Ligand SMILES: NC(=O)c1ccc[n+]([C@@H]2O[C@H](COP(=O)([O-])OP(=O)(O)OC[C@H]3O[C@@H](n4cnc5c(N)ncnc54)[C@H](OP(=O)(O)O)[C@@H]3O)[C@@H](O)[C@H]2O)c1
């Protein structure tokens with residue numbers, strides 16, 4: 001392969017975004033690239049197979065360094081998690097044709113970073129975007145380590161059918177919790193109940209009064225809230241937390257495109273109900289990744305878990321897939337299939 | 342004493358309050374009372390010496406059962422923490438002339454509940470309203486057990502010169518933290534710096550931009566926030582928390598008289614900074630009270646602690662003292678001296 005010139009379509013980030021991103025904030029271009037390893041570098045060049053669309057990527061479209069991750073560079077391809085096949089490597093840990101997961105650019109041939117070889121063929125490799133990738137790991141550490149669950153407790157999950165949410169609910173059922181979730185369409189609510197085993201589920205878009213909905217679906221209150229959305233939902237949940245309840249703040253996707261954040265009024269409940277609210281990032285728990293993969297691959301083998309993906313076909317569908325996911329068009333984990341392996 | 346009829350002034354609660362309470366929401370009446378123990382009850386009748394004015398008592402003026410403590414009863418005296426002298430007892434644990442702390446009504450002669458005998462004369466008995474009472478204990482558990490302090494960390498305390506705040510700052514200094522506080526007057530700021538040993542202190546009422554003030558006084562950010570006030574201060578603090586910072590939510594006194602709570606916009610910081618926000622009630626830590634008293638009495642004996650009280654003179658000053666405290670008129674722990682012991 002070395003020295004070969006390939007056609008290399010890329011998704012470029014055009015400029016910083018205020019409010020809702022549009023497809024035109026990204027651009028799909030066709031370039032050519034000479035596949036070459038740089039001397040003295042541990043380069044690994046990948047043929048990109050799958051790319052992951054993740055809410056945190058919205059944060060990277062902002063012109064701000066006040067985050068845990070730097071913004072995208074205008075004029076350069078987006079980047080993020082993905083799965084690829086090694087085409088060239090001078091890193092002794094990877095050889096041609098290895099299938100790997102890690103960080104890569106939104107282009108057909110990319111350098112890979114922080115790669116891990118996918119050893120097992122127990123699950124489809126695309127699962128390493130979601131169930132066994134960053135999203136599944138987020139669900140794992142958020143549920144088992146941040147929520148501090150006890151058997152029999154009630155957990156409520158928002159964005160419950162998404163990449164992270166579907167795993168949280170299933171982990172919580174396996175652990176022995178009573179699991180309630182919400183999502184934004186009838187189809188998603190159906191998945192929650194009939195595929196992911198949620199005990200109760202509702203479409204929050206059909207609930208004009210979220211407080212009343214939560215009282216209906218969690219009549220005894222909420223022990224743990226797995227927070228994916230923020231805003232009005234968080235405010236309603238605060239009023240429904242039980243004494244000594246825990247809120248694991250994973251993300252607030254309903255706020256990512258807001259210029260101003262929605263107000264929260266009910267933090268006074270933290271004292272009278274002794275609530276703990278804890279923000280977390282999966283990246284602070286990397287030491288648990290091996291344990292996570294081993295456990296979750298096993299659970300898939302034992303058919304204890306399901307996973308639903310929503311795969312856009314072709315890198316040129318990337319911008320629409322990313323924006324659609326932020327608007328809730330995805331049913332399950334949103335990814336982009338770039339090539340067959 | 343048994344059978345004696347005494348003059349018994351009382352502070353009655355008149356009716357539920359919306360918004361700011363007024364003195365006229367309470368009434369001072371002069372009644373008479375026959376000092377009598379009820380047969381078959383472990384009654385202890387006290388001559389009340391000191392009564393404590395506490396922010397949580399505002400919550401008890403609300404017609405709501407949605408709290409950890411029931412409301413006052415219209416037409417009956419207020420009640421709360423206090424110090425008294427036993428005049429009659431058929432509880433074998435207490436005998437005439439014992440000085441005790443615990444719960445009692447706002448009247449000159451009251452039944453006592455949840456009493457503890459004050460054994461040591463190392464500190465003035467009035468300290469059992471504050472430094473060695475509920476406020477000091479709140480500071481103790483909030484700082485040592487909820488904040489999870491590490492030496493060298495920066496703690497920021499609001500309402501820092503108050504009953505709780507002055508103890509938090511001093512505990513934090515003794516522990517080895519960098520301590521910053523805010524309060525509502527120049528006199529209070531002076532106390533913070535020159536009596537309680539705060540490293541930095543400011544008058545929040547003179548800071549039109551709280552975010553800028555916090556950046557000035559905590560240029561490297563805040564590891565722990567001891568939250569006493571809520572509202573705009575909390576919102577500004579969220580933007581100034583360090584990664585892995587902790588917020589111990591003790592109370593939100595700036596909100597207690599609001600009909601609608603102030604909005605909070607910055608909870609999105611919980612994720613990127615991995616902040617833990619934890620509400621707590623001192624009453625969940627009763628098992629630590631003996632340890633607390635022993636430790637803090639010792640520290641007073643060793644002259645490691647100071648305590649400032651603001652004592653209204655006479656039970657008839659009770660309503661003004663309570664309302665004044667909610668408005669920040671108190672300099673130090675607000676109490677009412679009802680009688681000499
Ligand atoms: N802390 C971490 O380390 C970490 C790591 C990964 C992900 N996250 C966070 O986890 C959350 C879920 O991410 P994901 O990858 O699993 O995405 P996802 O749930 O698969 O997709 C995003 C979903 O958000 C929901 N949504 C969009 N706008 C909304 C709104 N205004 N109100 C309520 N829901 C809305 C939509 O579902 P509906 O149709 O149900 O509305 C949409 O499908 C996000 O907040 C993300 O930032 C955090």
Ligand SMILES: NC(=O)c1ccc[n+]([C@@H]2O[C@H](COP(=O)([O-])OP(=O)(O)OC[C@H]3O[C@@H](n4cnc5c(N)ncnc54)[C@H](OP(=O)(O)O)[C@@H]3O)[C@@H](O)[C@H]2O)c1
Nearest residue numbers: 396479503504505524525569591592593594595622623669
């Ligand atoms: N969780 C628990 O178990 C527990 C137990 C005891 C107390 N607490 C809480 O601890 C906090 C302090 O109580 P404390 O007994 O020590 O009272 P305190 O601080 O002695 O007195 C109340 C003080 O609050 C401040 N304040 C009033 N309105 C304010 C506003 N709008 N903005 C900012 N500050 C305002 C005033 O001081 P400035 O002049 O500085 O404004 C006032 O002196 C309260 O929130 C209380 O509810 C909680």
